[in-house]
Amino acid sequence: MIQRFIYIVICLLLFSSTIAAAEKEEIKQDSLKRKWYLPRAAKVQYAGNVGFISFGATYYLVDNWYQLTFMYGRADSKYDPEIIRTFAFKNTFLIKQFHYKDFIISPLAGLSINFGSSHNTYRKLPGYFPDDYYFQNKIHFAPFVGAMVYHPLPFKAIKGIDFYSEIGTMDNYLLEAIRTDYVKYSEIWNLSLGVTLYF
């Protein structure tokens, strides 16, 4: 119950701040007449625990600093008919921006909140389980660090593009690295690559 309450609060906060930031942006850039619900950018990502390929819609919560991307990805397994689906709230913070010629290079860090589905992933256990038999295994927190290279584009519809790469891990892996000597910190990371198109 407490978990559900926390999730709802997080979702509402993220959602309301998205609206607030979008409205503020709309006022500031009224010449663009951008609707608050229209994303500022779109992402296509390979790997990173959000499926084989994932697609995302990015909103700026704080300009040039904090982006929220709603991502959806699938990983089809040829060994298993069940498709692994992941929906993620990807919170990205652009730590600093370096300008070089027409490029902007930015180190970034963030936390992705991933909702996964498989054969037996539960946020709430089915009724035949006793209460609290398992901790939920559907939602995972995935911190990451990375870098992106941005370049403006001379098009009206797509104003810029960036290529990014991230190194991430996941709560379960991090916990085992902290809790045991056997699992080494060096073993728990994975790599992702992506492209962002800015509108």
Add this chain to the structure above:
Amino acid sequence: MQRRKFLKQTGLLSAVTLAGLLTACDMPFEYSPYDVVVEKKYRDLTAKNLAKIKALEGDKTSFKIAFISDNHTFYDDFEDQIKDINSRDDIDFVIHGGDITLSSLHKEFTWFNEIIGKLNVPFLTVIGNHDHLSNGKAIYEKSFGPTNYIFTFRGCKFVMFDNIIWENKNRDPEFDWFKANLRNDANYKHVIPVSHIPPWGDQYNYGNERIFNLMMEEKDIKLSIHGHTHKYYFDKRYGQIDYLVVGDTPDRDYAVISIDENSYSVEKIDF
């Protein structure tokens, strides 16, 4: 001109970045923690270990098994347990009673296989309830093989039974398969069933508990082996059948089962 310059600059920079990233680190790409991925060396382990066991048969009629269970993600204790078993020279093979993972993530299966792979002797497993979570059953089948199987060693038949219920969509175990395979169909000296959950375990309702015990009595089974309860137990719970349950790995114990033509004995080992 501007577009050409852009394409040149961006292409060059992204190629350099990608090349650097892909060559400088061997970090894996990971699509999902639930992905059904198993390294080639960790596939078909049941068949590979059965082949090793077959090569050990020889002319002897007696043998010793180390029985362990429920290591979950207690990897440091698990490593110590494997070292302790390796320090003995009297164990023919190891049986694991299930719950080889905590959440059935593919990395947990890999970590388990890395550690148990250090054993000097072959090992066999049954699937546990935790190993059924997420896509665990699919990973288990790819890494080990079928979740129900039998094997024989020196005149003794082992019936390895997947008796998980709740994580198997609340379906009853395949009792028909179990009953058929409990039959002493080749004059075996012993028929020993191994399954994760003991019949008094939480997932067995009264009906399942009764069915299980009726089969055991009907087939004249003497010893049944389990994990799941995280507490060592060796006693007769119903009638004349011996039930052996070992604790989880942090309990730092395991059982050594000595089997000869006419009898068996069980010794609890602390490490």
